[in-house]
Amino acid sequence: MNSEEKKITLATDTGESVDFFVLEETRINGMNYLLVTDAADDDEEGECYILKDLSKREESDALYEFVEDDNEIDYLFKIFSELLDGAGVDIEK
Numbered sequence: 001m002n003s004e005e006k007k008i009t010l011a012t013d014t015g016e017s018v019d020f021f022v023l024e025e026t027r028i029n030g031m032n033y034l035l036v037t038d039a040a041d042d043d044e045e046g047e048c049y050i051l052k053d054l055s056k057r058e059e060s061d062a063l064y065e066f067v068e069d070d071n072e073i074d075y076l077f078k079i080f081s082e083l084l085d086g087a088g089v090d091i092e093k
Contacts, residue, residue: 008036010064020049024083028076034064035080050076 006022020036027033032053039046050073055063067073 008034008062008064020051023048024080026079026083028079033067033076035076035084050080 007019008022009017009019011017020038021040022034022036024035025032034051035048036051037046037048050067051064052067053062054065055061067076
């Protein structure tokens with residue numbers, strides 16, 4: 001893992017902590033989206049997820065939710081694919 005990668009830790013409903021590594025982030029229509037993976041390094045294949053930041057601007061803690069709507073995922077997947085074009089990251093749907 002390179003030192004530039006951002007890591008976020010989310011708490012599950014059961015109170016466990018899960019680490020995700022941010023591949024890319026973007027802002028669309030005033031909403032922040034993150035493309036994250038559970039793979040700790042570039043050689044490891046991992047699952048990718050799209051998170052939406054639901055926190056208000058004045059809140060210090062981010063509130064992330066997994067994007068689960070298929071239409072929203074398709075749209076965001078295309079955007080993240082373009083953002084990562086040439087970055088050496090292969091994402092598959």
